[in-house]
Amino acid sequence: MTTPATLSIRCFDASDTDAVIALWQQAFPEYRDVTRPQRNPHLSIANKLATQPELFFVAVLGERIVGTVMGGYDGHRGWMYSLAVDESVRRHGIGTRLVAHVESALTALGCPKVNLQVLSARNEIRGFYEVLGYRADPVISLGKRLGELADPVPSA
Numbered sequence: 001m002t003t004p005a006t007l008s009i010r011c012f013d014a015s016d017t018d019a020v021i022a023l024w025q026q027a028f029p030e031y032r033d034v035t036r037p038q039r040n041p042h043l044s045i046a047n048k049l050a051t052q053p054e055l056f057f058v059a060v061l062g063e064r065i066v067g068t069v070m071g072g073y074d075g076h077r078g079w080m081y082s083l084a085v086d087e088s089v090r091r092h093g094i095g096t097r098l099v100a101h102v103e104s105a106l107t108a109l110g111c112p113k114v115n116l117q118v119l120s121a122r123n124e125i126r127g128f129y130e131v132l133g134y135r136a137d138p139v140i141s142l143g144k145r146l147g148e149l150a151d152p153v154p155s156a
């Protein structure tokens, strides 16, 4: 595994939007699923630009965006999201570099632990994270959608 020498990682810039969305649509099938309106890449980018935009990174090969990762730190835990590498350049260490980059940025903020979620339908990706030292926590992940797309709460 050799990372291309010209690879660089920098903060996302608004001019990267179209390239990043094209990459996400390739890497995350959910973004192509019209029955899941909550997966709106334009909204994800707008929300991230409003909240810790300094933790949104792109990997650039020459002039081409070939990877993304987002981090977040809430003062207790860090989170990693939207890790994606263009399928034409996978298995060259770019995903590993992106993870190391966001881990360093979170560490510099004093973040003691980073969490991430892998869709259970994409269990094979666990192998990638395990190589990097990530382990399954003994937790059940719960979630609740807020705002306009919230599910109705059943009455008791």
Ligand SMILES: CC(C)(COP(=O)(O)OP(=O)(O)OC[C@H]1O[C@@H](n2cnc3c(N)ncnc32)[C@H](O)[C@@H]1OP(=O)(O)O)[C@@H](O)C(=O)NCCC(=O)NCCS
Pocket (backbone or CB within 6 Å): 001, 027, 028, 082, 083, 084, 085, 086, 089, 090, 091, 092, 093, 094, 095, 096, 097, 117, 118, 119, 122, 124, 125, 126, 127, 128, 129, 131
């Ligand atoms: C997961 C992903 C980011 C990995 O990017 P990458 O640049 O190919 O990863 P690396 O080259 O740094 O891989 C490093 C090592 O991780 C392991 N690895 C990488 N991809 C793997 C996979 N799909 N399954 C199991 N192990 C994997 C290998 O040991 C690899 O080393 P090797 O190539 O020498 O065998 C990329 O496959 C991707 O974008 N997938 C689609 C989006 C996605 O699922 N993101 C994660 C959401 S939780």
